[in-house]
Amino acid sequence: xxxxxxxxxxxxxxxxxxxxxxxxxxxxxxxxxxxxxxxxxxxxxxxxxxxxxxxxxxxxxxxxxxxxxxxxxxxxxxxxxxxxxxxxxxxxxxxxxxxxxxxxxxxxxxxxxxxxxxxxxxxxxxxxxxxxxxxxxxxxxxxxxxxxxxxxxxxxxxxxxxxxxxxxxxxxxxxxxxxxxxxxxxxxxxxxxxxxxxxxxxxxxxxxxxxxxxxxxxxxxxxxxxxxxxxxxxxxxxxxxxxxxxxxxxxxxxxxxxxxxxxxxxxxxxxxxxxxxxxxxxxxxxxxxxxxxxxxxxxxxxxxxxxxxxxxxxxxxxxxxxxxxxxxxxxxxxxxxxxxxxxxxxxxxxxxxxxxxxxxxxxxxxxxxxxxxxxxxxxxxxxxxxxxxxxxxxxxxxxxxxxxxxxxxxxxxxxxxxxxx
Amino acid sequence: xxxxxxxxxxxxxxxxxxxxxxxxxxxxxxxxxxxxxxxxxxxxxxxxxxxxxxxxxxxxxxxxxxxxxxxxxxxxxxxxxxxxxxxxxxxxxxxxxxxxxxxxxxxxxxxxxxxxxxxxxxxxxxxxxxxxxxxxxxxxxxxxxxxxxxxxxxxxxxxxxxxxxxxxxxxxxxxxxxxxxxxxxxxxxxxxxxxxxxxxxxxxxxxxxxxxxxxxxxxxxxxxxxxxxxxxxxxxxxxxxxxxxxxxxxxxxxxxxxxxxxxxxxxxxxxxxxxxxxxxxxxxxxxxxxxxxxxxxxxxxxxxxxxxxxxxxxxxxxxxxxxxxxxxxxxxxxxxxxxxxxxxxxxxxxxxxxxxxxxxxxxxxxxxxxxxxxxxxxxxxxxxxxxxxxxxxxxxxxxxxxxxxxxxxxxxxxxxxxxxx
Numbered sequence: 001x002x003x004x005x006x007x008x009x010x011x012x013x014x015x016x017x018x019x020x021x022x023x024x025x026x027x028x029x030x031x032x033x034x035x036x037x038x039x040x041x042x043x044x045x046x047x048x049x050x051x052x053x054x055x056x057x058x059x060x061x062x063x064x065x066x067x068x069x070x071x072x073x074x075x076x077x078x079x080x081x082x083x084x085x086x087x088x089x090x091x092x093x094x095x096x097x098x099x100x101x102x103x104x105x106x107x108x109x110x111x112x113x114x115x116x117x118x119x120x121x122x123x124x125x126x127x128x129x130x131x132x133x134x135x136x137x138x139x140x141x142x143x144x145x146x147x148x149x150x151x152x153x154x155x156x157x158x159x160x161x162x163x164x165x166x167x168x169x170x171x172x173x174x175x176x177x178x179x180x181x182x183x184x185x186x187x188x189x190x191x192x193x194x195x196x197x198x199x200x201x202x203x204x205x206x207x208x209x210x211x212x213x214x215x216x217x218x219x220x221x222x223x224x225x226x227x228x229x230x231x232x233x234x235x236x237x238x239x240x241x242x243x244x245x246x247x248x249x250x251x252x253x254x255x256x257x258x259x260x261x262x263x264x265x266x267x268x269x270x271x272x273x274x275x276x277x278x279x280x281x282x283x284x285x286x287x288x289x290x291x292x293x294x295x296x297x298x299x300x301x302x303x304x305x306x307x308x309x310x311x312x313x314x315x316x317x318x319x320x321x322x323x324x325x326x327x328x329x330x331x332x333x334x335x336x337x338x339x340x341x342x343x344x345x346x347x348x349x350x351x352x353x354x355x356x357x358x359x360x361x362x363x364x365x366x367x368x369x370x371x372x373x374x375x376x377x378x379x380x381x382x383x384x385x386x387x388x389x390x391x392x393x394x395x396x397x398x399x400x401x402x403x404x405x406x407x408x409x410x411x412x413x414x415x416x417x418x419x420x421x
Numbered sequence: 422x423x424x425x426x427x428x429x430x431x432x433x434x435x436x437x438x439x440x441x442x443x444x445x446x447x448x449x450x451x452x453x454x455x456x457x458x459x460x461x462x463x464x465x466x467x468x469x470x471x472x473x474x475x476x477x478x479x480x481x482x483x484x485x486x487x488x489x490x491x492x493x494x495x496x497x498x499x500x501x502x503x504x505x506x507x508x509x510x511x512x513x514x515x516x517x518x519x520x521x522x523x524x525x526x527x528x529x530x531x532x533x534x535x536x537x538x539x540x541x542x543x544x545x546x547x548x549x550x551x552x553x554x555x556x557x558x559x560x561x562x563x564x565x566x567x568x569x570x571x572x573x574x575x576x577x578x579x580x581x582x583x584x585x586x587x588x589x590x591x592x593x594x595x596x597x598x599x600x601x602x603x604x605x606x607x608x609x610x611x612x613x614x615x616x617x618x619x620x621x622x623x624x625x626x627x628x629x630x631x632x633x634x635x636x637x638x639x640x641x642x643x644x645x646x647x648x649x650x651x652x653x654x655x656x657x658x659x660x661x662x663x664x665x666x667x668x669x670x671x672x673x674x675x676x677x678x679x680x681x682x683x684x685x686x687x688x689x690x691x692x693x694x695x696x697x698x699x700x701x702x703x704x705x706x707x708x709x710x711x712x713x714x715x716x717x718x719x720x721x722x723x724x725x726x727x728x729x730x731x732x733x734x735x736x737x738x739x740x741x742x743x744x745x746x747x748x749x750x751x752x753x754x755x756x757x758x759x760x761x762x763x764x765x766x767x768x769x770x771x772x773x774x775x776x777x778x779x780x781x782x783x784x785x786x787x788x789x790x791x792x793x794x795x796x797x798x799x800x801x802x803x804x805x806x807x808x809x810x811x812x813x814x815x816x817x818x819x820x821x822x823x824x825x826x827x828x829x830x831x832x833x834x835x836x837x838x839x840x841x842x
Contacts, residue, residue, distance in 0.1 A: 020776065099798050105787045107797050112779055114809055193633065197809050212614065218639060218810045238841065239832040246839030278841050354827055355441065358533055366526045366830025367839075375835070376528050376826060377520050388535055388618050389639045390811035393826045405797060405814045406775055409787025411660040414796070418667030418788075420659065420699050 004185050007176055008143060008195045012116050014171035015141035019113045023090040025168070030086035030133055032164040034079040037129065040160045041075045047156035048125065055149050063253070067123040068150055078129045078157070081380065085133040088379040091398040092139040106408045111401040113139030115197040118189060119382075120145045120211055122203035125153035131200075132161055132175045134382045138400035143196065145178040145186060147203075155179065183210075190215040198390075198400075202383050220390060222383035224310040225255030225338035227368045230327040230353065232344035233264040237271050239365060240343035244275055246367040247341065249282045253312045255384060256339055256371040260307060260317040262327045265291070268320045272296050284314045291320035307334045324349050328356045335359060337386045339371040360386060360393035425606050428597055429564060429616045433537050435592035436562035440534045444511040446589070451507035451554055453585040455500040458550065461581045462496045468577035469546065476570050484674070488544040489571055499550045499578070502801065506554040509800040512819040513560040526830045532822040534560030536618040539610060540803075541566050541632055543624035546574035552621075553582055553596045555803045559821035564617065566599040566607055568624075576600065604631075611636040619811075619821075623804050641811060643804035645731040646676030646759035648789045651748040651774065653765035654685040658692050660786060661764035665696055667788040668762065670703045674733045676805060677760055677792040681728060681738040683748045686712070689741045693717050705735045712741035728755045745770050749777045756780060758807045760792040781807060781814035 001009075021029070037044070048070040055068055094111040101107055117140045119131040128144055135142035146154045158177040165172050178189065190199055190211060199219045201211035208221055229247055231240045247258030263271055268291065276296040279286060286292070286299035287306045293299050299318060306317040307330070321327045331340055339361040342353040350364045361371040371394065373381025378396030385391045391399035413419065422430075442450070458465070469491040476489055518530045538561045540552040549565055556563035567575040579598040586593050599610065611620055611632060620640045622632040629642055650668055652661045668679030684692055689712065697717040700707060707713070708723035720739060727738040728751070742748045752761055760782040763774040771785045782792040792815065794802025799817030806812045812820035834840065 016777070019779070101791075101796065101798055103791065103796065105784075105791055105796075115779065212637065216633065218808065236832070241841045242832055242834050242839060245841055246834035246836055250834075250836040250839050356437070358440070358536065359825070361826040361828065363526075363828040364830065365832055366828050367834045369835040370522075370524065370526055370828060370830075370833065371826075375522065375524065375526075376828070377522055387639065388823050390823075392823045402809050402811075402813045404780070405782040405792075407782065407784040407787050407791060407797070409785065409791075411657070411663055411786055412791065413663050413667035413671075413788045414790040415667055415671035418663060418671050420662045420666055 002188060003180060004178065004188050005192060007178065008116070008189065008192050010173040011141045011143055011176040012195045014173035015115055017170055018136055018141055018174045019092070019139045021139065026090065026137055027086040029164060029168050029170070030082050030137065032167060033129070033133065033161050034082040036160040036163045037075060037079040037082070037157065040156065041072060044075055044153065044156040044160070045070060045072070047152035050152040051150055060149065064123060068125070068153070070125060070153060074126070078126045081126070081130055082133045085137050085380050085397070088137055088397050090137065091401045096403055103412050104409065105412050108406045109403045110406045111398070112404055113401055116141050116143065116195060117400060118143040118145065118196045118199040118217070120186065120199060120201040120207065122147040122207060123149055125150045125157060127202065128154045128157045128177070129161065130380070131382055134380055134397050135400055136174070138397040140400055141174040141176070143176045143178060143189065145181070145189060148181045151179065151181065187214045190217060193217050200383060220385045220387045220395070223386040224336050225257070225384070226259050226308065226310050226334060226336040227256060227339040227341070227371070228260045228262060228331050228335060229258050229341045229343065229368065230262040230331070231264060231267055231271055232324065232342060232346060232349050233266040234346035234349060235267055235271070235343040236345060237267070237274060240271060241274055241278055243341060243343055243365070243367050245278050245282065246369055248279065248284055248316055249314065250369055252314050255310070256368050257312070258316065258341070258368050259309065259311055260319070260334070262319050262321050262330055264324070264327070265320055265322050268295055272318070279316065282314070284316055286316050286318050288318035289320060292318045310336070324352060328353065331357055331359070337388070338384065339363065339368045341366065341368050358388070360384065423609060424601060425599065425609050426613060428599065429537070429610065429613050431594040432562045432564055432597040433616045435594040436536055438591055439557055439562055439595045440513070440560045442560065447511065447558055448507040450585060450589050450591070451503050451558065453588060454550070454554065454582050455503040457581040457584045458496060458500040458503070458578065461577065462493060465496055465574065465577040465581070466491060466493070468573035471573040472571055481570065485544060489546065489574070491546060491574060495547070499547045502547070502551055503554045506558050506801050506818070509558055509818050511558065512822045517824055524833050526828050526833050529827045530824045531827045532819070533825055534822055537562050537564065537616060538821060539564040539566065539617045539620045539638070541607065541620060541622040541628065543568040543628060544570055546571045546578060548623065549575045549578045549598070550582065551801070552803055555801055555818050556821055557595070559818040561821055562595040562597070564597045564599060564610065566602070566610060569602045572600065572602065608635045611638060614638050621804060641806045641808045641816070644807040645757050646678070646805070647680045647729065647731050647755060647757040648677060648760045648762070648792070649681045649683060649752050649756060650679050650762045650764065650789065651683040651752070652685060652688055652692055653745065653763060653767060653770050654687040655767035655770060656688055656692070656764040657766060658688070658695060661692060662695055662699055664762060664764055664786070664788050666699050666703065667790055669700065669705055669737055670735065671790055673735050676731070677789050678733070679737065679789050680730065680732055681740070681755070683740050683742050683751055685745070685748070686741055686743050689716055693739070700737065703735070705737055707737050707739050709739035710741060713739045731757070745773060749774065752778055752780070758809070759805065760784065760789045762787070762789050779809070781805070
């Protein structure tokens with residue numbers, strides 16, 4: 001048996017131990033994990049220094065290095081995040097529906113854990129703790145396959161989690177860190193259909209494509225966010241301006257940031273100059289079509305690629321549209337099914353926008369930046385699914401469980417002729 | 422562009438037409454499809470006769486031929502099934518949760534269609550109409566890839582469905598029948614990740630393995646049912662006997678039939694002779710372990726393979742266990758996550774059985790034969806999922822939709838410094 005298979009099997013065999021934990025036991029475990037991380041801060045920072053040194057030697061750049069870097073404050077944040085997951089409501093055992101059928105059987109839908117979740121991720125070492133915590137709160141065992149650039153940090157964080165598991169008498173295998181980071185080993189992991197119930201890739205487009213291409217186990221993708229703001233003819237211009245500035249500039253590097261602004265022709269003459277002034281102050285580059293450039297001379301020419309781009313930067317693609325339907329058609333063509341926003345006072349237009357688009361999150365008069373597990377009411381998120389299956393949009397602990405059927409009867413049978421007694 | 426790609430693209434492009442239909446329009450469409458099937462009965466039977474002739478020439482056997490065969494009654498049944506789907510509640514647009522967040526945004530979870538569903542199936546021509554109807558009721562477009570042995574029947578049924586689509590002004594592509602039945606074409610279909618949202622294989626183990634192996638789109642498997650009845654020490658023997666006879670003999674060829682009986686040692690001496698007598702009368706062959714054979718001399722020796730088998734026939738594997746935990750361990754080892762039953766008067770034992778097993782359906786004192794979309798309250802089913810993702814157990818129209826987030830605000834932003842006006 002290959003090493004990765006036996007590692008994964010041990011994780012699967014350990015999974016019932018966490019599936020059977022009650023809510024208080026899980027909360028206590030997560031709090032102890034947080035304490036363990038706190039106590040081991042120095043060790044974790046030493047390990048992280050090794051990763052940082054190797055990364056600089058490899059020539060990694062600013063943002064990449066920043067994602068990798070830990071300091072005392074960041075370790076404390078990771079521990080705090082575990083304490084917050086410990087406060088979430090426990091989805092396991094939740095009875096979502098109950099019905100007495102004509103036969104007399106009582107049918108309940110009850111949430112159970114998925115089983116074994118494989119997280120495939122890149123530089124950020126906090127994912128090691130965050131993903132483990134959410135998986136455990138939902139009663140799952142987890143296989144963590146992080147990036148090679150963070151291996152020392154991930155190992156130190158996993159050791160802290162294992163210490164807490166041990167003190168709770170739980171098998172360490174319920175949080176399994178993969179240390180063999182060869183691509184072929186990842187491919188093998190992604191094909192263990194009898195062991196892994198779900199793979200969640202988090203990272204750049206390259207990683208997600210690789211996972212989708214090679215996985216035989218189910219995958220929920222967390223893909224790019226090409227988020228749109230459509231400013232309708234009936235929009236309140238100042239409200240729309242707030243949504244634009246918040247969506248584009250409050251944190252341009254995240255997936256729920258705005259990338260494209262669509263403006264109704266009737267609103268463009270008033271709105272676009274206002275927008276250009278506000279964005280210029282915040283150093284946002286605008287790339288527009290001809291109609292935009294006629295109103296905003298400083299905007300450069302937008303290409304087709306700009307409309308499909310997730311800039312993750314202070315760049316905004318802009319287009320003037322003739323109608324709501326043209327805005328919808330644009331989003332259908334260029335969108336990534338993540339988050340779209342309409343600014344309008346016209347309820348019929350809002351309804352049409354919502355119903356015509358099948359993105360995971362659609363907002364009416366609210367910032368795209370609310371498309372986030374915490375903001376939307378999930379407490380914490382393991383990512384934002386753009387796969388239209390199982391979970392769509394921000395995924396919390398509940399999305400790491402599945403509804404099954406529990407039926408209670410008092411001897412009901414389907415065919416009376418089966419009755420013996 | 423390949424033929425199958427352009428066929429699938431046409432289906433995807435037509436999908437919004439059905440996604441936007443309101444409930445009454447869908448119901449009327451399905452009723453007209455039923456009428457169209459009725460009017461075309463003679464044509465459908467002629468087409469079916471071609472399939473039957475080819476099948477006999479190929480030497481197809483009894484049960485296979487029976488699955489393929491249509492007659493006036495069966496066509497009427499197919500039409501009736503469409504009328505029943507038309508009565509289901511419409512999952513599309515259903516608001517499942519609503520919450521006002523501290524920020525003031527109102528977050529709703531609203532069901533939308535998946536988009537494009539590909540059904541991959543074998544001999545039964547009724548699946549062509551059944552699957553199309555459930556997919557349409559859930560607002561999806563559907564690509565139907567049936568077996569070559571039923572191609573004439575499937576074509577005639579699809580023509581009837583298309584007639585109704587046309588009379589409703591809907592594009593025929595929302596129900597797309599694949600007529601190129603080469604394996605490589607199916608593989609290509611299963612890899613159209615930008616077009617197909619979900620593939621559902623229904624058929625034998627070979628088909629399901631093939632689909633799982635080659636698909637890059639998400640797959641929900643409808644795998645075998647190795648269903649267990651565990652007769653606890655605290656079982657009512659006559660109640661347990663009813664469950665056994667109903668589960669094993671009322672329709673042995675279906676996936677929710679019982680395949681294995683586990684009996685607690687303390688109940689075996691009373692229960693097994695009763696069971697043997699009742700089963701003998703119904704010509705069921707018993708294959709047991711030594712303890713079983715000591716009590717039931719006519720039982721043959723069970724092999725390890727017998728405990729893993731889905732007999733789909735009048736054969737029952739039997740084992741005497743020392744405890745509830747041994748029964749649970751047996752089911753974990755040999756089960757297929759489909760349906761398990763416990764007969765007991767001991768509530769604590771029932772609870773432990775339910776919580777320790779992660780099968781899609783767990784029954785307490787009720788027949789495994791209730792593990793069926795109609796019986797369990799879904800109205801109709803597109804299959805019974807043994808994939809622990811998205812849907813688990815009987816899948817109805819609701820399982821062909823997904824919850825997404827719709828957010829209403831009045832200008833909320835995340836960062837106050839974004840406020841411009």
